[in-house]
Amino acid sequence: MSTTTGKSTDIAIRCQGVSKAFGKRVILKDMNLEVRRGETFCIMGPSGCGKSVTLKHVIGLMQPDQGTVEVWGRDMRSLAREQLRELRSKIGYVFQEAALLNWLSAGDNVALPLRETTRLSEREIQERVRAKLELVRVPDAMEKLPNELSGGMKKRVGLARALVTDPELILYDEPTAGLDPEIASSINELIRELADSLHVTSLVVTHHVGTVKKVASRVGLLDNGRLNYVSGPEEFLNSKEPRLVRFLGAKLD
Ligand SMILES: Nc1ncnc2c1ncn2[C@@H]1O[C@H](COP(=O)(O)OP(=O)(O)O)[C@@H](O)[C@H]1O
Ligand SMILES: [Mg+2]
Structure with missing residues (x-):
């Protein structure tokens, strides 16, 4: 096991003794989480x-009151x-609600992170957006506005x-919530394929x-502020x- 003795770079995410309260409400209490490079780790609870608070710590949108959060060491x-x-530019965050901007086409929604964090040409941006919409199998969504898309298509976008x-x-916050079972199943397939083909680390x-x-390599139950029962699915x-x-x-x- 590389959990305590391995190089820190074998570990993509390490939360150690993380505590977080909002006012008097303690949400995380001495929470530990370790996600290895390349694995798909699921959190239930x-x-x-x-759960969402934990993801926000991993991407640095929230800081712990106590403890440390390390990403790639x-x-x-x-x-x-x-x-x-x-x-953060190396971390993808799939929000609980698809959180698309209603006034932008699906293509422009997908292009946003590129426009914000890169200096790619418009042509290059369009090409990458098209490729990603194809990858998640909604190539026709490009010009559509979010309210013209079904729930499953929004998730894909x-x-x-x-x-x-x-x-x-990639951090996924309830990627299949609110979808009918067949669509949920196809999203699961997609998460699995992305993990297998792109060798990314996923926290779901x-x-x-x-x-x-x-999809899970390992899974744990977040409960009473701690992650317990971490094991294979x-x-x-x-x-x-x-x-x-x-x-x-x-x-x-
Ligand atoms: N920014 C915040 N300010 C105050 N309370 C919050 C904030 N974010 C989350 N909470 C509270 O922390 C608790 C855990 O939230 P969350 O992580 O979203 O739960 P879940 O496990 O359902 O994703 C909830 O009670 C929520 O109301
Ligand atoms: Mg949540």
Whole structure:
């Protein structure tokens, strides 16, 4: 195991002793998380347990009250603004709601990160956007406005936007929430394919057992401020731990 003895660069994400409270409400309490390079790590957990908050720590949108968050061996808190920007440009974030700008076409939504962080020519931008929309299999979405797209297509466009800068790490916040089962399943396939073909590291927050089965290298349960029961998906889903049995048993899928 490389968890404690390996080079820090074998680890894409390391949260150590992270605590975070909002006012008096403690959300994360001495939380540890380690995601290895190239793996797909899933976080499950009840609503409001701090899954999205955890992702925001990883991309530096939130800072811990205590503890450290390292991405590729670099302490997020030690980074100057420019370094943080550079690091963030290698991270794709798929928001819980697709979070597309309604007044921009799907193509322009996907182009945004390129326009913000690169000096590519307009032609180059158009080419990359087209390639990403093809990759997520919505090539026809280019000119469409978000309200002309179905829920599943919006998620795909959000995914294309997260991928357009060719990130090495992708954070997914409930990528299949609110989708009908067939569409959810096709999104799971896509996450899996991206992980396999692009060799990215993925951190996936999900409520869906189907997603864990399809994509997870490892999975843990975020509960009472900590990440527990970290294991392979088989072991996790078939665990006899009472807390896990209760959590998974209460789920509809
Ligand atoms: N910026 C914030 N200010 C205050 N409370 C917040 C903030 N962000 C999240 N919270 C609270 O922290 C808790 C965990 O939020 P979140 O991580 O979004 O939950 P989930 O596990 O469902 O993704 C929730 O109770 C939420 O209301
Ligand atoms: Mg959330």
